[in-house]
Amino acid sequence: MNSEKIGLIGCGAMGSALAKGIVKRVGIDPALVYLYDLNRDRVEELALELNAVGADNLEELITQCRQVFIAVKPQDIESLLYSIKDLVHKGQIFASIAAGITISFIESCLPPSSKVIRLMPNTPCLLGEGSIAISAGDNVTPEEREHIEKLLKSMGLTIRIPEYLMDAATGLSGTGPAYVFLFIETMIDAGVAVGFRRDVASEMVVQNVIGSARMLQENNKQPPAELRNSVTSPAGTTTAAMHVLEESGFRSCLLKSVIAATNQAEKLRRG
Ligand SMILES: NC(=O)c1ccc[n+]([C@@H]2O[C@H](COP(=O)([O-])OP(=O)(O)OC[C@H]3O[C@@H](n4cnc5c(N)ncnc54)[C@H](OP(=O)(O)O)[C@@H]3O)[C@@H](O)[C@H]2O)c1
Numbered sequence: 001m002n003s004e005k006i007g008l009i010g011c012g013a014m015g016s017a018l019a020k021g022i023v024k025r026v027g028i029d030p031a032l033v034y035l036y037d038l039n040r041d042r043v044e045e046l047a048l049e050l051n052a053v054g055a056d057n058l059e060e061l062i063t064q065c066r067q068v069f070i071a072v073k074p075q076d077i078e079s080l081l082y083s084i085k086d087l088v089h090k091g092q093i094f095a096s097i098a099a100g101i102t103i104s105f106i107e108s109c110l111p112p113s114s115k116v117i118r119l120m121p122n123t124p125c126l127l128g129e130g131s132i133a134i135s136a137g138d139n140v141t142p143e144e145r146e147h148i149e150k151l152l153k154s155m156g157l158t159i160r161i162p163e164y165l166m167d168a169a170t171g172l173s174g175t176g177p178a179y180v181f182l183f184i185e186t187m188i189d190a191g192v193a194v195g196f197r198r199d200v201a202s203e204m205v206v207q208n209v210i211g212s213a214r215m216l217q218e219n220n221k222q223p224p225a226e227l228r229n230s231v232t233s234p235a236g237t238t239t240a241a242m243h244v245l246e247e248s249g250f251r252s253c254l255l256k257s258v259i260a261a262t263n264q265a266e267k268l269r270r271g
Pocket residue numbers: 009010011012013014015036037038039042071072073074076079080097098099120121122123174
């Protein structure tokens with residue numbers, strides 16, 4: 001087993017984003033990246049694009065790689081773990097992005113003292129602009145967690161959280177892009193309602209969201225309310241708009257949505 005080699009099981013949407021980020025953005029030598037998927041075409045296509053190694057089987061990947069990322073669907077993880085259980089080496093690190101699958105469940109399917117990290121990414125990870133919540137099992141050392149975090153930087157921001165907050169991370173961040181997309185969709189409709197062509201409204205709204213988010217990022221200690229107040233002049237247009245949003249329950253609606261998504265994540269996890 002080579003301590004530098006990285007394995008990736010599951011080359012679908014998230015898995016291939018991870019592999020691309022590790023090779024193209026972190027700059028890991030593709031000869032050290034092993035890919036495996038039940039779908040052979042996916043492996044070959046990705047291996048060709050990245051110049052990475054397409055493993056012929058799980059045994060090849062597990063015996064070669066110290067860090068193993070698991071990017072299969074939650075319903076496929078149990079059978080996958082049982083199929084690799086007898087191949088696992090001491091010191092290997094397993095990092096799973098399967099939603100709702102707990103560290104203790106993964107540990108229970110692997111040999112005792114296995115090192116397990118659980119991640120909750122979101123779809124902007126596909127562009128390297130995601131956020132990834134990360135929780136490490138008790139057998140993972142701080143250095144090992146930091147090493148995995150370094151590899152994940154290729155997909156976006158990593159945020160350490162205790163595992164009990166993973167359902168909340170699903171409700172807030174995993175589901176997060178959907179709230180933003182709905183907001184954008186509605187703003188575009190509003191743009192059309194006040195007279196813009198849809199394509200023009202779309203350009204304006206998307207840029208508005210990007211620009212506002214960047215203002216927050218660049219003033220990262222400044223609360224969003226302050227930035228909002230700075231564009232709200234007395235008896236002005238923003239005041240009129242905010243009044244309608246407050247009256248219509250915009251805040252409470254969003255709060256309830258995130259809580260509902262968190263509760264649903266918990267419900268799904270409990271089966
Ligand atoms: N997409 C998101 O926004 C998002 C966000 C957070 C977390 N996640 C998590 O990311 C994980 C992957 O999601 P995805 O959207 O990338 O799924 P996906 O596109 O379906 O990719 C999963 C891949 O894994 C393959 N696979 C299944 N069982 C396997 C096995 N035993 N060995 C090797 N490969 C296997 C599948 O092959 P077949 O198609 O032939 O089954 C498929 O190619 C999920 O667990 C999900 O919960 C996704």
